Amino acid sequence: MNNTPAIIPAPHRNVLTGSFRAVGADEITALAEALGTWAPHAARRAAELAAILGDAPAAGSVTATLDPSLDAEGSRLVVTAESLTLAAADAAGAYWAVTVLAQTIDAAAGTVALGEIEDAPAYPHRGVMMDIARHFYGLDHLRRLVDIASELRFNSLHLHLTDDQGWRLEIPSRPLLTERGATTDCSDGPGGYLTLEDYVALQDHAAARHVEIVPEIDLPGHTHALLVAYPEASQDGAAREPYTGTKVGFSTVDLTSDASWDLVTDIVTTVAEHTRGSRIHLGGDECLTLDEKDYGVYVTRLGALGAAVGKHLTMWQEALHGDLPTGSWLQFWTHKVDTEMLAARVEELDLRVVSSPAPKAYLDMFHDAEQVVGQDWAGLIDLRTAYDWDPVAGLPGVRAERVVGVETALWTETVRNWGDVTYQLLPRIAAEASVAWGSPRDFDAFEKDVAVHVARWEAAGEVVHHPGDRRGV
The missing domain is CATH 3.20.20.80 (Glycosidases)
Incomplete structure (x- = not known):
């Protein structure tokens, strides 16, 4: 397995551990539900991602929250063995974070990379x-x-x-x-x-x-x-x-x-x-x-x-x-x-x-x-x-x-x-x-x-x- 997911554009802060864990449709569906009230387009993109995944053991907590301390369109994505946490400055930042998450998932293997990615664009x-x-x-x-x-x-x-x-x-x-x-x-x-x-x-x-x-x-x-x-x-x-x-x-x-x-x-x-x-x-x-x-x-x-x-x-x-x-x-x-x-x-x-x-x-x-x-x-x-x-x-x-x-x-x-x-x-x-x-x-x-x-x-x-x-x- 490739231990460095191919994330393009490359994030500004990328602290992936080189390890992976199982990820399934239920976990990403839970992420979509957490996004639904404040980032509907990100929620739809997460639901699309969930649709190509199979079943997997539940990983634990899934959260998605607004964080105004982040730069515009910015986000922080943290995946551990027990949880998936997404924070974003705004709805656009949440959408970009889900596109990054998609690039860290190997759908065929049903795995996701562990670690933390914090990012925001240099140009609006x-x-x-x-x-x-x-x-x-x-x-x-x-x-x-x-x-x-x-x-x-x-x-x-x-x-x-x-x-x-x-x-x-x-x-x-x-x-x-x-x-x-x-x-x-x-x-x-x-x-x-x-x-x-x-x-x-x-x-x-x-x-x-x-x-x-x-x-x-x-x-x-x-x-x-x-x-x-x-x-x-x-x-x-x-x-x-x-x-x-x-x-x-x-x-x-x-x-x-x-x-x-x-x-x-x-x-x-x-x-x-x-x-x-x-x-x-x-x-x-x-x-x-x-x-x-x-x-x-x-x-x-x-x-x-x-x-x-x-x-x-x-x-x-x-x-x-x-x-x-x-x-x-x-x-x-x-x-x-x-x-x-x-x-x-x-x-x-x-x-x-x-x-x-x-x-x-x-x-x-x-x-x-x-x-x-x-x-x-x-x-x-x-x-x-x-x-x-x-x-x-x-x-x-x-x-x-x-x-x-x-x-x-x-x-x-x-x-x-x-x-x-x-x-x-x-x-x-x-x-x-x-x-x-x-x-x-x-x-x-x-x-x-x-x-x-x-x-x-x-x-x-x-x-x-x-x-x-x-x-x-």
Whole structure:
């Protein structure tokens, strides 16, 4: 038996004894009952765990309590020969503790590791960004992505819903967005979109796993699909054909016209009304045809719209040229920006930063030089590269307390199907989860642990990358 359970992300304090004892369905069901009154999602996860266990002798006492002395989302899990004790700062901390407990249990053997684990995340925001605009992925696949992410203690799924190649969310007041703008993808496929009913169902599924859905409507650029549907929102008003290529930076809505702003206001208002979380992402990247001053004025107005619909705002780092609402987040993705300027604007406007550096966190990049699926414009990202980076050190001049989290991203220009998605994500998403959680650095131990998770993913039918693979050849 392996005396070191494969816990990913690795906890900050892990005092396991190397011993195990029997654990059965009744004990974990008792834990679910103890959680039920104050952490219902953790209780459901514990009940799911109990369902895969057999009978075992009762171990003794089982308790689950709130402990406000712990850090936010933090927990303490103690398993002895006679008891199982879980304490958590809040309901989210309880949920993450149950996911850790699941990783210490060998269901086939019916055993649980003995010892104590105390843990809390280093960052409040731990996100996965999924592009469903270049290739569309529907409700079932997105639910599965939430499952994978939440087991690694990510707490946000950022959906890139719109781009030049496709519009992927129903806006009832603007039906042409999906009638005309959702009909293709980067492979000349049929495209598709989420209905608002789908969007609500996805949020239900995510909330039950303590994951927030953050929708992104990319503005003012990356808007060709929008302009196919409503050309009157463009600068020239000309009709457009759907675009299935991969170039960026060529499209923009008109920055000042009433038609354009009426459309944008309808869209942002509808998305906000149907988004349960507190945050909305309004893009702002790669507006290569626009004057910096005009772009800044537009972004300032866009930020005000985000505030007007009652949401906290995130935008890509280029939006530093606008005057964003206090407390807004800038998402850092490329060093093609003056980080000193970024740091200065963050201080001036009282903003926060999400770290998503493409050479470390963009999982559409090749794993290695043998790969075919994916891209390499930001370099190769092998498992160690995805693991060995510091979100603060990569942002010179930005104070550590301004960095609210980490987000890994999967852009899908070349990612054509669900097998491609998991091939790009697995196992590197586990490395990114370790960075986002702030786990102690030990790549050798992580590499051994991730092998256990690879076996679990493959047993569940997922496609996982292995060194030397050439998927797509």
